[in-house]
Amino acid sequence: MMFKRILANVIKDIKLGWRGYFFLIVVGVALGYFLLISFVIPDEVEDGLKLVVYDKAEIILFPESENLIIVGSREDLEKEMKKDFNIIGVIVNASEKPNIELVFQGYESERTKEITKLAISKLFTDGAKNDKNVTIETLNPEISKKIPMNKWFLPVLLLMEAVLLGVVLVFAMSISEKTEKTQTAYMVTPGKALENLLGKIILFEVLGLLFTYILTPLVLGTDANYLFLTLVVLIGSFFATSFALIFATFYDNMSQALFPMMVAALFFALPVVSYLFPAFKPVIIRLIPTYPILIALKEAAFPWYIGSVNWQLLLYPLIMGALSFWLATVLYTKNARRG
Amino acid sequence: MIEVENLFYSYTHDENYAVEGISFEIDEGEIFGFLGPNGAGKSTTQKILTGLLPIQKGKAIVAGEDITKVSGSFYNMIGVSFEQPNVYMKLSGYENLKFFASMFDVTTEDPYELLRLVGLEEVAHNKAKTYSKGMLQRLVFARSLINRPKIWFLDEPVSGLDPTAAAQIKELIKRKKEEGITIFLTTHNMHVAEELCDRVAFIDAGKIVLIDTPRNLKLRYGERLVKVEYKSDGKVERELLSMAKTTDIEKLNGLINSGKIETIHSMEASLEDIFIKVTGRGLL
Ligand SMILES: Nc1ncnc2c1ncn2[C@@H]1O[C@H](COP(=O)(O)OP(=O)(O)O)[C@@H](O)[C@H]1O
Numbered sequence: 298m299m300f301k302r303i304l305a306n307v308i309k310d311i312k313l314g315w316r317g318y319f320f321l322i323v324v325g326v327a328l329g330y331f332l333l334i335s336f337v338i339p340d341e342v343e344d345g346l347k348l349v350v351y352d353k354a355e356i357i358l359f360p361e362s363e364n365l366i367i368v369g370s371r372e373d374l375e376k377e378m379k380k381d382f383n384i385i386g387v388i389v390n391a392s393e394k395p396n397i398e399l400v401f402q403g404y405e406s407e408r409t410k411e412i413t414k415l416a417i418s419k420l421f422t423d424g425a426k427n428d429k430n431v432t433i434e435t436l437n438p439e440i441s442k443k444i445p446m447n448k449w450f451l452p453v454l455l456l457m458e459a460v461l462l463g464v465v466l467v468f469a470m471s472i473s474e475k476t477e478k479t480q481t482a483y484m485v486t487p488g489k490a491l492e493n494l495l496g497k498i499i500l501f502e503v504l505g506l507l508f509t510y511i512l513t514p515l516v517l518g519t520d521a522n523y524l525f526l527t528l529v530v531l532i533g534s535f536f537a538t539s540f541a542l543i544f545a546t547f548y549d550n551m552s553q554a555l556f557p558m559m560v561a562a563l564f565f566a567l568p569v570v571s572y573l574f575p576a577f578k579p580v581i582i583r584l585i586p587t588y589p590i591l592i593a594l595k596e597a598a599f600p601w602y603i604g605s606v607n608w609q610l611l612l613y614p615l616i617m618g619a620l621s622f623w624l625a626t627v628l629y630t631k632n633a634r635r636g
Numbered sequence: 637m638i639e640v641e642n643l644f645y646s647y648t649h650d651e652n653y654a655v656e657g658i659s660f661e662i663d664e665g666e667i668f669g670f671l672g673p674n675g676a677g678k679s680t681t682q683k684i685l686t687g688l689l690p691i692q693k694g695k696a697i698v699a700g701e702d703i704t705k706v707s708g709s710f711y712n713m714i715g716v717s718f719e720q721p722n723v724y725m726k727l728s729g730y731e732n733l734k735f736f737a738s739m740f741d742v743t744t745e746d747p748y749e750l751l752r753l754v755g756l757e758e759v760a761h762n763k764a765k766t767y768s769k770g771m772l773q774r775l776v777f778a779r780s781l782i783n784r785p786k787i788w789f790l791d792e793p794v795s796g797l798d799p800t801a802a803a804q805i806k807e808l809i810k811r812k813k814e815e816g817i818t819i820f821l822t823t824h825n826m827h828v829a830e831e832l833c834d835r836v837a838f839i840d841a842g843k844i845v846l847i848d849t850p851r852n853l854k855l856r857y858g859e860r861l862v863k864v865e866y867k868s869d870g871k872v873e874r875e876l877l878s879m880a881k882t883t884d885i886e887k888l889n890g891l892i893n894s895g896k897i898e899t900i901h902s903m904e905a906s907l908e909d910i911f912i913k914v915t916g917r918g919l920l
Pocket residue numbers: 635636647648654672673674675676677678679680681
């Protein structure tokens with residue numbers, strides 16, 4: 298009986314989603330992002346050569362300029378590099394012959410590295426033949442295996458759309474149900490809040506997977522770990538939709554809900570900052586359940602450089618999702634009884 | 637089938653009661669009407685009896701179950717029609733009925749059959765948002781029958797309907813009564829109450845003023861009236877005279893003797909007249 302009711306709710310919500318153009322939106326956005334990744338975002342950032350130099354040997358003759366920053370310690374050098382992820386670090390060690398160390402961010406392509414190496418060794422030594430003296434170091438070794446810049450954004454897009462899509466659309470759906478007062482009609486049937494809300498959860502799982510299965514193969518082909526990816530999207534979407542369902546119970550119309558909805562979506566997108574700037578990961582951000590989800594999305598998308606995937610990452614979002622879902626069912630019942 | 641004892645409800649949780657100490661009983665197979673103006677507390681009472689509002693004070697037993705303790709299976713026995721058209725606007729009439737039918741554990745009606753009964757068979761597959769107000773109301777009404785209820789709650793079942801549709805709905809209610817189901821019906825329309833109800837409760841400002849059959853109410857409170865039209869100084873005058881007042885009877889006699897009367901009709905008091913007499917206010 299419970300299964301029959303869940304099924305009826307799922308069918309109803311999929312119909313409502315279809316008629317609200319949710320499926321069209323998801324397919325359109327996925328294809329749009331594919332075009333963006335393929336033709337707009339470059340494979341790599343080539344922005345001229347920008348250097349930060351720590352000159353232990355004190356042999357630099359050039360003045361500071363827009364493209365050249367001179368610092369007095371290795372710490373300062375790394376600080377500058379964190380501020381601007383297009384910058385390349387140069388350490389000139391004091392020794393008989395100047396010995397040069399290049400510090401890369403990790404995003405740079407092999408070509409950029411080679412060009413930099415050549416240019417630097419020309420500048421500081423007597424010619425390319427001395428390039429033995431140039432050693433290379435990378436600040437973020439995990440990204441040094443040249444994931445092209447554009448593909449690097451895929452996990453972010455998966456988080457924003459496949460996982461957080463539900464946040465915006467579930468508000469729209471709940472508010473339309475409130476305006477129609479169908480919850481009240483539902484309350485005088487044997488149907489449970491849980492059965493009703495599962496309909497929405499499953500609708501957004503389906504939409505999330507649809508987005509994932511369109512965009513990921515287009516961008517990565519068969520390289521991704523699709524099994525893990527599916528699981529991450531399922532759990533991520535479950536958490537995000539459940540959380541949004543809690544919030545949606547407090548608002549009766551879209552204009553009221555718009556601001557909190559944006560705040561909620563932005564809050565869940567905060568881990569993206571840590572993703573783009575790996576050095577920035579305060580505890581506050583790591584506590585947001587979308588943080589482990591984003592990490593897991595990265596692992597699922599680029600399994601070949603991370604080695605193995607970490608299933609435990611999903612435990613925290615799963616628990617938070619279950620708690621949110623439970624709270625949403627309690628609030629649903631309360632809310633429907635009031636009207 | 638329904639027992640209500642000293643029920644109170646305040647939306648604001650204070651002394652400002654929407655329902656204030658009402659008590660009544662409804663027998664099996666009876667149509668019990670709640671007649672009162674807007675804001676009297678009719679819908680609030682229905683919401684309490686269907687578990688949509690919690691009981692704050694008092695007691696209500698519906699189909700043998702204490703309403704504070706009902707579970708999902710209770711809803712298999714009752715049917716509820718609402719004042720507002722609370723249906724899924726993006727689903728068709730058929731899809732709405734089909735969805736709600738899936739929620740019940742008991743044998744349900746065929747959605748097409750119900751749509752036919754309320755005259756919506758032609759628009760069965762149109763989205764509800766294309767329906768007129770009256771059509772939506774009929775859809776909500778049809779939905780309340782989907783689980784073949786034993787107790788049927790109808791909140792203003794014919795208000796807003798055109799006369800033909802209203803007649804159709806009233807016929808349906810009478811037929812269901814013949815099948816033996818118990819009906820709780822709210823209305824602010826005296827004709828509906830008079831035509832359909834076995835017993836009527838007058839409700840005003842959250843309180844039940846009196847409960848009786850329409851016939852007894854008329855015998856007890858209704859005064860017979862006579863409407864006369866007569867000529868006076870070349871103009872036609874109209875007057876309503878009560879046969880319960882000696883002054884009015886004398887006046888009527890005087891008019892008859894003067895031979896000025898043009899038309900004369902005897903009138904029965906309506907439930908509204910009685911309502912006004914008892915509560916001091918009208919139904920609208
Ligand atoms: N949701 C609500 N919140 C606050 N007050 C309400 C609410 N619903 C109804 N009321 C008030 O309760 C009283 C009874 O309303 P209601 O039961 O709807 O009357 P009726 O159905 O007889 O027209 C009215 O004064 C109305 O304003």
